[in-house]
Amino acid sequence: MNDDNKTTPSDPLLLNHEYDGIRELDYPLPGWWLTTFFITIIFGIIYWIHYDLSGAGPTLSQELEKDMAQIESLRNKAAADAPQVTEEALAALVQNSDAVTKGQAEYMAKCAACHGNAGEGLIGPNLTDKYWKNTDGTLVGMHKIVVHGVVEKGMPAWKGLIPDNLIKNVAAYIHSLQGSNPPNAKGAEGTLYE
Numbered sequence: 181m182n183d184d185n186k187t188t189p190s191d192p193l194l195l196n197h198e199y200d201g202i203r204e205l206d207y208p209l210p211g212w213w214l215t216t217f218f219i220t221i222i223f224g225i226i227y228w229i230h231y232d233l234s235g236a237g238p239t240l241s242q243e244l245e246k247d248m249a250q251i252e253s254l255r256n257k258a259a260a261d262a263p264q265v266t267e268e269a270l271a272a273l274v275q276n277s278d279a280v281t282k283g284q285a286e287y288m289a290k291c292a293a294c295h296g297n298a299g300e301g302l303i304g305p306n307l308t309d310k311y312w313k314n315t316d317g318t319l320v321g322m323h324k325i326v327v328h329g330v331v332e333k334g335m336p337a338w339k340g341l342i343p344d345n346l347i348k349n350v351a352a353y354i355h356s357l358q359g360s361n362p363p364n365a366k367g368a369e370g371t372l373y374e
């Protein structure tokens with residue numbers, strides 16, 4: 181062991197003490213490391229004051245609420261922007277022979293089994309008379325019943341099974357059957373709507 185080093189360190193970083201021959205080098209942490217370290221402390225304090233102490237910052241559930249409200253408003257907007265099914269729009273389809281023909285083809289494929297090839301009624305009610313069980317005989321009402329069905333009574337809901345536009349055509353086709361008096365017509369069911 182060199183006794184000189186004990187009192188007068190030659191290396192400027194070497195500290196002036198010794199423990200059982202072990203000497204300490206004063207080697208400061210690098211500036212970039214310390215800077216980062218202090219920044220994290222300052223950030224932590226500001227964060228704590230902002231979110232915890234003052235309650236100014238939004239909590240996670242408040243942020244979720246805000247996002248959900250935004251989604252909800254977008255949904256409402258989309259629903260409001262969607263083309264409305266009106267009596268006039270459907271009445272225009274009744275006059276459109278192309279739409280009615282398409283509606284007829286879909287009717288034959290999906291509805292005739294229960295309502296008869298001519299709408300005279302089979303398992304389901306007669307669609308050619310003025311008596312209705314679930315609707316008031318308007319085109320909008322007809323459209324609605326085809327979209328939502330009367331599931332508990334055996335009338336399927338067709339939304340998603342038939343494209344939206346085609347459902348309108350089918351409603352127009354059914355409307356065109358009004359008063360057609362097909363053979364073997366099923367008796368009146370429901371209420372008379374003139």
Ligand code: HEC
Binds near residue numbers: 293303311338351
């Ligand atoms: C599985 C059999 C079945 C099929 C397929 C079916 N329906 Fe029906 N539908 C019914 C039954 C049963 C009712 C009567 C429900 C009730 O008793 O309230 C009905 C009721 C209706 C009504 C209302 C009648 C009224 O008096 O209020 C309309 C309109 C109608 N169906 C249209 C259609 C159209 C259009 C299709 C094809 C896209 C279709 N249905 C396919 C069984 C069927």
